Amino acid sequence: MRARLAGLVLFTAAASAGAQEAPGLAGTWRLNRELSQDLAGHIKAVAGSAQMSGGPQTWATETWLPWKANFSEGERLTVRDFLLAAVPAFETVEIERGADEVRTIHGEAGSRIFYLKRTSAGTSAISGETVKRQARLEGGQLQLESKGKEGEFLESFTLEGGRLVYVLHLEQKRLEKPLDARLVYDRTE
Numbered sequence: 001m002r003a004r005l006a007g008l009v010l011f012t013a014a015a016s017a018g019a020q021e022a023p024g025l026a027g028t029w030r031l032n033r034e035l036s037q038d039l040a041g042h043i044k045a046v047a048g049s050a051q052m053s054g055g056p057q058t059w060a061t062e063t064w065l066p067w068k069a070n071f072s073e074g075e076r077l078t079v080r081d082f083l084l085a086a087v088p089a090f091e092t093v094e095i096e097r098g099a100d101e102v103r104t105i106h107g108e109a110g111s112r113i114f115y116l117k118r119t120s121a122g123t124s125a126i127s128g129e130t131v132k133r134q135a136r137l138e139g140g141q142l143q144l145e146s147k148g149k150e151g152e153f154l155e156s157f158t159l160e161g162g163r164l165v166y167v168l169h170l171e172q173k174r175l176e177k178p179l180d181a182r183l184v185y186d187r188t189e
Contacts (some may be wrong), residue, residue, distance in 0.1 A: 025142055025157055028094045029164045029185035036183040040087050046179045047080035079174045082126055090183060093166065095142070095157065102135045102142060114144050124148050126172060150174075162187070 044050075094105040105111040112122060114135030124131045124146070131148035142157040151172035158165045164185040171178045 024140075024159050025095050025164065026097045028092060028188045030188050031091050032163065032184045032186050035163070037181050039090055039181050039183065040084060042179055042181045043080070043083045043087070046175050046177050047083060048076060048176050050077070050080065076174045079126055079172060083179070086125075092188070093164070093185060102137075102144070104144070112146075122146065124151065126151065 089107040096103040100117050102114045114133050116135050119132050119134045122133045127150045129148045131146045133146050136143045144155040146153040154169040156167045166183045169180050
């Protein structure tokens, strides 16, 4: 699977030629719940319990700290809560295309700009870190990559039978395992 994902984000010199492909992706799309995977359920599965783990399981006698504490648990819960709070932003997605850029707008949560011919910088909504962003259009598929020190977010948008299929893959160091989901959208225009 990792090889498939690596193939998803390979960047080629054909990006300028790709700018002429996939004209049907632009527009506003609404989530089709019946055909989509349960994003909140997938988040809960990879982000772990809503409760902090650790605690006074056994009292240690050789240390002044009486129980094993996992100090990253608070950060894990913060990421979990952030991702779950972001689920409504996936209700709609709007894709705008320019000659050299693609803009994605998820609900009222904000927009992102990806360039087709060069890498740009942005800010991770999860960690606040600077991430590198790049887009590629290939064979009718829009591929987006946002990569930083703490994680990587890979997205692909493809038209299938008049519907937009959005596949996302998020690796974040505070998640127990990568988040993968497939969402299907109907055009609203």
